[in-house]
Amino acid sequence: GEDVEQSLFLSVREGDSSVINCTYTDSSSTYLYWYKQEPGAGLQLLTYIFSNMDMKQDQRLTVLLNKKDKHLSLRIADTQTGDSAIYFCAERRRGNEKLTFGTGTRLTIIP
Amino acid sequence: DVKVTQSSRYLVKRTGEKVFLECVQDMDHENMFWYRQDPGLGLRLIYFSYDVKMKEKGDIPEGYSVSREKKERFSLILESASTNQTSMYLCASSLRGSWNSPLHFGNGTRLTVT
Numbered sequence: 001g002e003d004v005e006q007s008l009f010l011s012v013r014e015g016d017s018s019v020i021n022c023t024y025t026d027s028s029s030t031y032l033y034w035y036k037q038e039p040g041a042g043l044q045l046l047t048y049i050f051s052n053m054d055m056k057q058d059q060r061l062t063v064l065l066n067k068k069d070k071h072l073s074l075r076i077a078d079t080q081t082g083d084s085a086i087y088f089c090a091e092r093r094r095g096n097e098k099l100t101f102g103t104g105t106r107l108t109i110i111p
Numbered sequence: 112d113v114k115v116t117q118s119s120r121y122l123v124k125r126t127g128e129k130v131f132l133e134c135v136q137d138m139d140h141e142n143m144f145w146y147r148q149d150p151g152l153g154l155r156l157i158y159f160s161y162d163v164k165m166k167e168k169g170d171i172p173e174g175y176s177v178s179r180e181k182k183e184r185f186s187l188i189l190e191s192a193s194t195n196q197t198s199m200y201l202c203a204s205s206l207r208g209s210w211n212s213p214l215h216f217g218n219g220t221r222l223t224v225t
Contacts, residue, residue, distance in 0.1 A: 004153075008151060033213070035214075040218070040219075041218050042201055042203075042216030042217050042218045042219055043154075043201070043203075043216045045213035048213070088153065088154065097142055097205070097208075098144070098156060098159055098169070099214060101146075101153045101154040101155075102153050103151060103152060103153035104154075
């Protein structure tokens with residue numbers, strides 16, 4: 001399987017937590033990534049997690065990995081207007097230099 | 112700071128024209144990539160190059176070709192542009208074999224084919 005799937009849209013109130021979900025199908029994935037794309041810009045790496053980890057925390061960001069269900073999530077605590085962007089998850093398979101990206105989730109912040 | 116520079120932010124071309132999209136990186140990265148981004152489809156890999164003069168087809172290579180004559184430059188060529196190639200094109204580079212080294216992206220070229 002080669003698909004990486006995400007919901008297309010998410011709306012969250014300012015100050016609440018945002019949870020962006022992703023499912024992937026290839027069990028040989030080694031690294032899983034979250035990228036952020038602000039309007040008019042390319043993608044920037046937010047964080048990544050190795051497939052033998054369950055969780056990684058970095059300031060307001062928490063990544064959870066359920067390898068059994070092939071489910072990855074990104075939680076943004078205390079969501080701010082500057083978090084408005086498209087968020088992409090991506091997987092890198094064993095022995096492969098290429099990343100496969102999901103469809104992206106557009107996060108909208110409600111004031 | 113790693114810089115990936117795409118030569119044009121916006122391009123408008125006519126159907127049937129030959130189109131060149133240029134990308135330059137300044138970090139001596141071996142790997143370079145061309146993706147296209149379409150709403151609801153995410154990023155799809157067109158071509159990948161892992162060294163000078165080396166290239167591999169991605170998921171959607173039809174209608175495109177690439178050139179990598181120098182390590183820092185990776186060009187995407189549309190031999191005969193068609194309206195279904197209207198899209199945002201993103202170039203990226205990375206270090207070969209470095210699993211925790213991210214892809215570094217340019218700001219994209221929005222191509223419109225009329």
